[in-house]
Amino acid sequence: MKVLEKAPAKINLSLDVLGKRDDGYHEVRMVMTSIDLADRVECEDLPEDTISIRTSAPYVPEDERNFAYQAAKCIKETYNIHRGVAISIKKNIPVAAGLAGGSTDAAATIRALNRLWNLEMTYEAMLDIAVQIGSDVAFCIKGGTALATGRGEQIAPLPSLPPCWVILVKPAVSVSTAQIYKELDSKSADHPDVDEMIEAIKREDFLGICQLLGNTLEAVTMKKVADIGKIKQHMKTIGAEGILMSGSGPTVFALTQHESRMQRLINGMKGYCSQVFAVRLCKPFPLLSKYE
Numbered sequence: 001m002k003v004l005e006k007a008p009a010k011i012n013l014s015l016d017v018l019g020k021r022d023d024g025y026h027e028v029r030m031v032m033t034s035i036d037l038a039d040r041v042e043c044e045d046l047p048e049d050t051i052s053i054r055t056s057a058p059y060v061p062e063d064e065r066n067f068a069y070q071a072a073k074c075i076k077e078t079y080n081i082h083r084g085v086a087i088s089i090k091k092n093i094p095v096a097a098g099l100a101g102g103s104t105d106a107a108a109t110i111r112a113l114n115r116l117w118n119l120e121m122t123y124e125a126m127l128d129i130a131v132q133i134g135s136d137v138a139f140c141i142k143g144g145t146a147l148a149t150g151r152g153e154q155i156a157p158l159p160s161l162p163p164c165w166v167i168l169v170k171p172a173v174s175v176s177t178a179q180i181y182k183e184l185d186s187k188s189a190d191h192p193d194v195d196e197m198i199e200a201i202k203r204e205d206f207l208g209i210c211q212l213l214g215n216t217l218e219a220v221t222m223k224k225v226a227d228i229g230k231i232k233q234h235m236k237t238i239g240a241e242g243i244l245m246s247g248s249g250p251t252v253f254a255l256t257q258h259e260s261r262m263q264r265l266i267n268g269m270k271g272y273c274s275q276v277f278a279v280r281l282c283k284p285f286p287l288l289s290k291y292e
């Protein structure tokens with residue numbers, strides 16, 4: 001048997017870093033939302049008790065370093081499963097881009113194996129696996145719009161954003177999330193108003209959401225990748241209601257509700273960068289109503 005799961009990317013609308021914790025991670029408060037730029041994860045039964053990984057993109061590991069492999073291994077061990085699986089990942093999300101590409105593949109693998117192996121996992125059981133793989137994996141289990149706290153693994157759902165276009169521009173460099181957190185001095189950094197962002201989302205106030213976009217990590221990555229500042233400036237000149245770097249970067253996104261602006265942004269930015277996308281938002285997965 002074979003099951004297919006869509007694996008959407010995320011953007012961070014508000015990302016505040018409160019400080020460093022004793023376990024080496026940083027305490028965060030962030031509002032995230034899923035976007036319709038997605039990988040496709042296919043899981044198929046194998047006759048022998050092994051995990052195999054194939055991806056469509058170069059430079060993505062096809063062994064135990066792949067987050068989808070780690071999710072499958074963790075499920076096999078937790079549920080004492082002696083079956084094999086072939087995982088095939090069609091990558092559409094740019095790699096090491098601040099869009100949670102690897103994390104969403106791991107989350108999709110958890111949802112897929114739950115179906116393939118009839119595990120009847122609750123949402124909480126999926127989160128227990130997710131937190132062992134990475135901080136962003138928990139959000140990606142359900143997706144939609146949510147507040148993430150702790151190291152990013154504590155998820156509280158929020159209402160969907162008003163409909164809009166998300167235009168993404170990925171500079172031709174990749175950054176290491178660990179390195180960006182390491183270089184951050186959270187005391188002297190800018191801190192966005194996460195609570196006001198939540199209120200704007202609840203009011204369905206699109207322009208308020210755009211004005212409140214903020215990311216504590218942006219200044220750190222911007223110092224290393226000069227293109228980010230140039231892309232932001234160029235997008236501003238073309239015109240968008242809101243512009244921000246996602247996660248640890250270097251992808252920059254713009255939000256607009258006007259189709260004409262979306263078209264102008266795509267055309268203008270394509271002359272500037274090779275990886276440009278315009279996508280809609282993605283609704284949360286309707287998870288597990290059968291078991292909860």
Ligand SMILES: C[C@](O)(CO)[C@H](O)COP(=O)(O)OP(=O)(O)OC[C@H]1O[C@@H](n2ccc(N)nc2=O)[C@H](O)[C@@H]1O
Pocket residue numbers: 012015024025026027028030098100103133134135136137150151152177178179181247248
């Ligand atoms: C930047 C974000 O993408 C925003 O959503 C996340 O905070 C990062 O989430 P992630 O990529 O899933 O991160 P993980 O794989 O858990 O951690 C990678 C590395 O980033 C650093 N890290 C990550 C999350 C966090 N709250 N504090 C950290 O300091 C740690 O050095 C960690 O070793």
Ligand SMILES: Nc1ncnc2c1ncn2[C@@H]1O[C@H](COP(=O)(O)OP(=O)(O)OP(=O)(O)O)[C@@H](O)[C@H]1O
Pocket residue numbers: 059060061065066067068089094095096097098099100101102103105106136177247248249
């Ligand atoms: N399925 C996967 N897809 C992409 N990268 C993966 C995957 N599994 C492991 N990796 C590794 O993870 C690294 C980070 O890639 P990823 O695309 O997840 O970064 P990111 O979008 O910046 O993550 P985040 O936004 O969660 O910080 C890559 O360099 C790659 O070696």
